[in-house]
Amino acid sequence: MYKSLLIDPAKCTSCLQCELACSFENEGLFNPAKSRIKVFEFEHGLTTIPYTCTQCEEAWCLHACPVEAITVNPNTGAKEVSDSICVGCKVCTIACPFGTVNYNSSTGKVMKCDLCGGDPQCAEVCPTGAIVYVDSDWTGYSKMRDSALEAHA
């Protein structure tokens, strides 16, 4: 059973530790703009939602890639982008209906959550437990819907 990132927006205080940890782990710099997890603020910060790829079952990004640059990591189930194979065509960025693959203009390639190889730094640093890395059989859509955001009916 793969583990996945379980996000509970109600616990998020918008401290942005996750964005900093993600950008540092993956891009080597503290820059939220290069983070693969993004905290969205509503009503001037009254509600905040950390948001990233759910490693969905459908893997739209992987199937749309013309050069097999996105593959499934057999240990974590993460859909990972290989920078050396990616040509930067961005087709995956429009194919993912969750908007969780982004173009990185500094590399000319794309970036998405890869679960840090099984030790996701966002969950590691989150001080409130809003992001945890747990065993889960929830997948794709249902997970997106179930990690409900009650405040925003």
Place this chain on the structure above:
Amino acid sequence: MHHVIVGAGPAGVIAAETLRRKSLVDSITIIGNEPYPAYSRMAIPYLLAGDVAEEGTYLRHAENHFSDLEIDILNESVTAVAPTDKSVSLSNGESVTYDRLLLATGASAIRPPISGMDSPRVHNCWTLSDAHKLLHDVNAGDRVVLLGAGFIGCIVLQALVEMKLDLTVIELADRMLARMMDDPGGRMIKTWCEAKGVKVRTGAEAIAVEERDGALEITLGDGSSIAADHIVCAAGVRSNIDFLAGSGINFDHGILVDNHLQTNIEGIYAAGDVAQGPDLSTGEQQVHAIQPTASEHGRIAGSQMAGEAVPYGGSLSMNVLNTLGLITSSFGLWDGVDGGDRVASEDQTYNRYLRLEFREDVLIGALAIGLTQHVGILRGLVQTGVRLGAWKRRLMSDPSQIMHAYLACVQGSRA
């Protein structure tokens, strides 16, 4: 059960892989007529630009990918289909019988019917062989005219600039990217290209080409002419359907398929650039000629051939491209519908543009320039038809809140 797939592009290959996942016992043969391992046309611009080696265009990288999956590959051209015998004829005179057949023969580049287009100095940019010829014949500094600034033309444009050519673009329509961008967006792209040193002539028709003293002279409709060393033609493509004449398989622009991607003949399917299949937005049969549709078709056709009869809702027309650093995308009914609502915001200083089209409170289409973060959400919203409720009004005053609208409406849907 023997499945025969004609065409080794993304649609054919993905169908074969899907079939194999669903059935371990059926035999699967792909018949493809290009002299290369299965590759992606989409990667050609990156080969031209020198970003990747030829292997970088291949669809699959593992050495024995196809033999490991027990997918047979036959390097031949299919010349005819005989549904009554359930067989296809090959150019070597042999024939292959099938139980189920997938036609995934893609499209070919076409040239405008004007004199002089048969010169060896006129190039297509559609196949790996075209790319080889371009790389061989064209040198940095050469004067090159790009005929056509549609979607493919604008992608090729980027590669031609990276090849350091002296480039002039000629486009018949009154703007660049006429079929995926509106007037303000098209203008923004043209201004951007010109600022980067590319000469762009929209509303210009090439009416004749003449080869003289080792160069070309291109005459335009307004009587002016342009001298060039080479022409790269990106003036359209046509589905590869000629071999179907007399087969009884129905076609229009492409092979007509229903929401099971099946043709009018049971057991014969079509997928990818050759298929005129259901469009998600209109419900009509359309040829999309884009990678996401080809790969989706491949998966659906593979499942159908394996016996899963789940109907397909149709594919969404969408594009993304990078024109000299300006990133443009389009989704669905970006030109709107009667009685719908529209909002557009344009920022000329930062070269950003976002246009959203609604039917009631549902997003049905979008255009974006300069949007690279979370852009897929536009697909998500159009594809799932999420009702935006009160968020539609907020988007009408600030379309940049699209990601917020999605999170609120989708993730909050249970509350």
